[in-house]
Amino acid sequence: MTTASPDPQAIHRMAQAAREASRCLATTAFEQRSGVLLRLAEELGLRTPEILAANAADVSAAAGLIDPSAMERLKLDAAKLDAMATGVRAVAELPDPLHQVSLRRELDAGLELSRVSCPLGVLCVVFESRPDALIQISALALKSGNAVLLKGGSEARHSNAALLAAVQAALRDTGLPEAAVQGLPDRAAVAALLQRPDLVDLVIPRGSRELVLSLQAATRIPVLGHADGICHMVLDAAADTAMAVALVRDAKLQYPSACNAIETVLIHRDAAARLLPALVADLLPRGVELRGCPSCRELAPAIAPATEADWDAEYGVPILAMKVVADLDQALAHIRAHGSGHTEAIVTEDPAAAARFLAEVDAAGVFHNASTRFADGYRYGFGAEVGISTGRIHARGPVGLEGLLSYRYLLRGSGQRVEDYAGPAARAFTHRELIPDP
Amino acid sequence: MTTASPDPQAIHRMAQAAREASRCLATTAFEQRSGVLLRLAEELGLRTPEILAANAADVSAAAGLIDPSAMERLKLDAAKLDAMATGVRAVAELPDPLHQVSLRRELDAGLELSRVSCPLGVLCVVFESRPDALIQISALALKSGNAVLLKGGSEARHSNAALLAAVQAALRDTGLPEAAVQGLPDRAAVAALLQRPDLVDLVIPRGSRELVLSLQAATRIPVLGHADGICHMVLDAAADTAMAVALVRDAKLQYPSACNAIETVLIHRDAAARLLPALVADLLPRGVELRGCPSCRELAPAIAPATEADWDAEYGVPILAMKVVADLDQALAHIRAHGSGHTEAIVTEDPAAAARFLAEVDAAGVFHNASTRFADGYRYGFGAEVGISTGRIHARGPVGLEGLLSYRYLLRGSGQRVEDYAGPAARAFTHRELIPDP
Secondary structure (H helix, E strand, O other), X not given: OOOOOOOHHHHHHHHHHHHHHHHHHHOOOHXXXXXXXXXXXXXXXXXXXXXXXXXXXXXXXXXXXOOHHHHHHHOOOHHHHHHHHHHHHHHHHOOOOOOOEEEEEEEEOOEEEEEEEEEOOEEEEEEOOOOHHHHHHHHHHHHOOOEEEEEOOHHHHHHHHHHHHHHHHHHHHOOOOHHHEEEOOOHHHHHHHXXXXXXXXXXXXXXXXXXXXXXXXXXXXXXXXXXXXXXXXEEOOOXXXXXXXXXXXXXXXXXXXXXXXXXXXXXXXXXXXXXXXXXXXXXXXXXXXXXXXXXXXXXXXXXXXXXXXXXXXXXXXXXXXXXXXXXXXXXHHHHHHHOOOOEEEEEOOOHHHHHHHHHHOOOOEEEXXXXXXXXXXXXXXXXXXXXXXXXXXXXXXXXXXXXXXXXXXXXEEEEEOHHHHOOOOOOOOOOEEOOOOX | OOOOOXXXXXHXXXXXXXXXXXXHHHOOOHHHHHHHHHHHHHHHXXXXXXXXHHHHHHHHHHOOOOOHHHHHHHOOOHHHHHHHHHHHHHHHHOOOOOOOEEXXXXXXXXXXXXXXXXXXXXXXXXXXXXOHHHHHHHHHHHHOOOEEEEEOOHHHHHHHHHHHHHHHHHHHHOOOOHHHEEEOOOHHHHHHHHOOOOOOOEEEEEXXXXXXXXXXXXXXXXXXXXXXXXXEEEEOOOOOHHHHHHHHHHHHHOOOOOOOOEEEEEEEHHHHHHHHHHHHHHHHHHOOEEEXXXXXXXXXXXXXXXXXXXXXXXXXXXXXXXXXXXXXXXXXXXXXXXXXXXXXXXXXXXXXXXXXHHHHOOOOEEEEEEOHHHOOHHHHOOOOOOEEEOOXXXXXXXXXXXXXXXXXXXXXXXXXXXXXXXXOOXXXXXXXXXXXXX
């Protein structure tokens, strides 16, 4: 976004500067990290004309080259900039995630252990189209004391440069190092960083499945995110008809391209004759393409035939796969075989079926009588969202600021040696829990 | 340990069986997971003769081929088996790490979110020499509901097979799947698994730096552990002489091959004339080889000259590098350049210097007036230790059972749709914290 040099040495120097900046951020007080965000919110207002001019250049260059929904995401206006500033102020007001004590323990008299939150260090974030992602990610990174190297979509290059200039102005005005938030010039720069686990601590892709998979395949650095969002809704034998129809409609149609939208409905055999006609009557008039197994089609001939490929498809559009299952076992087996570990839901009035589903399904989100679309950091009450992870390591599900944190163990002693706690005359540890600092 | 086939298909089937077993373990009650451990402790007692016979075969085969300290670790006796059984019983008595609720929040009336701990799934553990690692790791994995694929050192193959048989007997007797703990036949089996992030969730190496580095280089699966333990002790201008000498001695000599032993002492210029002679007088008679910078050697000519390579060496033996630094800044810079992020300590009576060190050093453990040797799961009071991580993602520092856990978000609703929380007439979320289940 800032330069055009693909020289790996220059990129590594940028990352080293980011590392230096992250060290500085790690020891800053809450006020300074909130201050830079409040300053950024102001800058977005002050710089509205130049940001919108830069965006207009991107929009006219992209005309006819990107689809209408991508164009919608690319286009900025005063209201969107205002919303960005409001979002930045909201992050500024979140409680401090740093320097939080999650454990305080006396190991022995005068020997006290504490575990204190700290930033991860340097993030590399690759995002597509949407320029507001730059502001949101910068705000989350700065709030949590992390430096960030950003690579946005090339179709938003002027917008991103203008937004980055606002971030760097805010850093400068607050006395924080500008290297805390830097733009990477191109994909080659990202590739150069992916080979350096010593320079980058976490890679965060915000974009398509292809983007996530390509980054995961290219690096040993941990990648936070999810490639697939193949979510199911199980309509149990004891599902309430009206609730089942309303939840399928919401989970499929409220925002079909979201990762937490459902792709497949699994319908208990005993409820199929009751539920299928109601689903078809609700969804077909709304333009949903229905694809079902032979049992579905027997009960509702308006449903098109599904192929095996449908069970593994993330449509992202108003297409819904439907399958009749013999029982909950078969539904669970289908989810194990085809789910992506994102979010799975059951609709049932039977507490035993719900309890079994909640206990057995291995996914980041497991829901009973609620739309899968609730799987989201804002709806969960995290205030801000880094992304949604389907991995089991580090953070899982919607990830708030805590996904950008690690911790350090601090031990404060008065000369204690391990020698005294070993051997036949060993001192015993007290291991007494102390109340963490407020 | 069990078969000799390097067929990758067979290895993948083992991992799939482990995955099935892990699903079963994930839903077991505390009593069943504790039960299998208590049963294992009994089995170790009952099978003492056959385990010791198997071990004798390994010991005689290894005679003259491995060094005395490795032989010491390989050799089992009734007392060591008894200690293993005691360790297994201690793990059985730890509180249940599974099904713990770390967050409970009302999103709206009748819509309740909770975050519940769950196992990671399938672990692949590669360990060297020490056969008791097999029992310790099996106990930790079963306690936390994880399945584990184990590859031990080939010099311990008979011992490992006998110990594995005890684990599998305990699983069988408790009605749990034997596939929960399986032995991998050889390094080729490990290599086949490292290519399958879908089959293995976490790789845990227990052994040399070379082992850790080779596993990290060969896989995209997260590897929990540390390659290097280059720890420093900073002797500040205001260090107490007697404490400094006692802590250096403990941190270097109490167990020199431990990863948390120190390799380098950094001595503040203003204290060098006072501290260096005292250190030399204490350490040289104990057989420690001292290697120092020119300033050290001016003050204490008995110190041999250090080369640049000494600042990056993990000796693992009684050799200590020593360097005089101009101030705390220079000490911190040296640690940034040469530390491995494991454990760093300062000795000082100056609260400001201590506070700055504790705030600024980026390592898993940062200590004031205490030996680095305290960086250990047992000493921290975790009851049991999976390993020590120098990574920032997931778990850092000494890792107890919690390093083997992930979590799932459970959402219990009554038909809520996201549609109702969007748009101009949107319902508001309550986001009210509820008390987690006891």
